[in-house]
Amino acid sequence: MRTPNTLLAFGLIFVSCVFLWPRSILATPDVRYRCPVRAADTPIGEVRLLTRDEAVVVQTLLRTVLMRRVVAEIRKKEETNWPSSRRGSESSRQYVAALERVQRRLWEQRARSTRGPNPPQKLAIEFVSGGNEAWVGVGTFDLQGDPMHFNLSALELFERLDLDAHYVGENIRLILADACQLGEEEIDRLLRGTSVAPSTVLPEHH
Secondary structure (H helix, E strand, O other): OOOHHHHHHHHHHHHHHHHHOOHHHHOOOEEEEEEEEEEOOEEEEEEEEEEEOOEEEEEEEEEEOOHHHHHHHHHHHHHHHOOOOOOOHHHHHHHHHHHHHHHHHHHHHHHHHOOOOOOOEEEEEEEEEEOOEEEEEEEEEEEEOOOOOOEEEEEEEEEEEEOOHHHHHHHHHHHHHHHHOOOHHHHHHHHHHHHHOOOOOOOOOO
């Protein structure tokens, strides 16, 4: 039988988790735009522009057996976009380090649980900006149905980084430009739509 002190401790842990967990993660996401991520013409994931509460979120979902190589490519892009002389370079280094830690964690989990052919690793990345929020989350996810349709059923973030707001906002634009092949005017239109007219459903990218 649990003592009152034990029950109180469980209650405090539960309350702490609810209030410390980022509010934008708990809210139901509103997907405004999505585009596929490809490697050598093979779809390996999706970039999605979301709104949750007052935050704009660019969510990247990657599913591949070559995740270490994908993370290495992200590192190269970050080093090019955020040299040491540019504001946000330290945030970029923290982000890349978190990516590499999570990728290793996913690889170790897969190695412990799998004896046959290696299944794909699933890596989730979120850049969140809006209100008083400017952070990046890195973790994993689960899907419903066809794995290439990316119908998200669960999201678990292993790391949450409070980073420079300029870096987070600018990287949201860079991800949309690079992954979705969007120009500045179209990115402006999409981001205005998330904040000015949140009920407007924006067209999907093909």
